[in-house]
Amino acid sequence: MFENNAITKLLKIKYPIIQGGMAWVADADLAAAVSNGGGLGIIAGANMPPELLEQQLQKIKTLTDKPFGLNIMLMSPTAGDALELAAKYRVPVVTTGAGQPGKVIERLKPLGTIIIPVVAAVALAERVEKQGADAVVAEGMESGGHIGETTTMNLVPQVADAVKIPVIAAGGIADGRGMAAAFMLGASGVQMGTRFVCASECNAHVNYKEKIIKANDRATVVTGRSLGHPVRALKNKFTKQFEELEAGNAPASELEALGAGKLRLAVVEGDSDMGSFMSGQSAGLVKAIEPAASIIESVVTEMNSILSESERYVR
DSSP: OOTTOHHHHHHTOSSSEEEOOOTTTOOHHHHHHHHHTTSBEEEEOTTOOHHHHHHHHHHHHHHOSSOEEEEEETTSTTHHHHHHHHHHTTOSEEEEESSOOHHHHHHHGGGTOEEEEEESSHHHHHHHHHHTOSOEEEEOTTSSEEOOSSOHHHHHHHHHHHOSSOEEEESSOOSHHHHHHHHHTTOSEEEESHHHHTBTTOOSOHHHHHHHHTOOTTOEEEEOGGGTOOEEEEOSHHHHHHHHHHHTTOOHHHHHHHHTTHHHHHHTTOOTTTSOOBOOGGGGGOOOOBOHHHHHHHHHHHHHHHHHTGGGGOO
């Protein structure tokens, strides 16, 4: 049913499902599994040293012959290295976050790379469209990690109304119901992060996956607003300490010191108490660890069932 879908046509993929570029989580193994399953897998550049990122880009080409992407976090000190590696390896798709993507668009579009910035506001969506972006990910505050202030329900239709390029919805989407809703809001595809943490091919620590599976609707908390960089993560001793320091107006240097290295502590070491388990509010919808291809198929099957029975919503 997606032959004429704007995202599948643009990206040359089977299903309009993109895996989020999650730092420390989204490596070549996960990205390849998602791409082989019919979606678009993304390697997270984040603050990855260039030599390690190059290894990941080399590896994914041995794991899949399908399109894949690289997420470049523009505020990262290694963003320039990631940009040049994307050019060197002719990465098919690049998503961007945490900054203005103008330099990325100027450098990579002439090489044929598809550029998809992640945006949390209508004004930014309009700006990147003028700069030459091929599509945008409109990410609501329900998402995990660094977030904006507008919900997916409100952001997606406003972005869809404001731009002519395709819109991909993100934030709180983990099943076919969320995907169907995204289409009704004007999106042409979805990006999922939290659901793919629980893919069997994901190399994140099993403690991370189990915390997501055990999560309920109130399992996440947002910290870091006082720093201007709010982050959504699963509640634990670390987030409680951070909240207490923020409530006490602790200096930014103390907060930044507390947060340093905590994502790695979660993803690699599985420290349930002091790791930063970044997760969206959709964690309460994730019920099991399963292959990426099974996740994609179940989401699409559920969405198709909902849309084919849409009359049940009309009373």
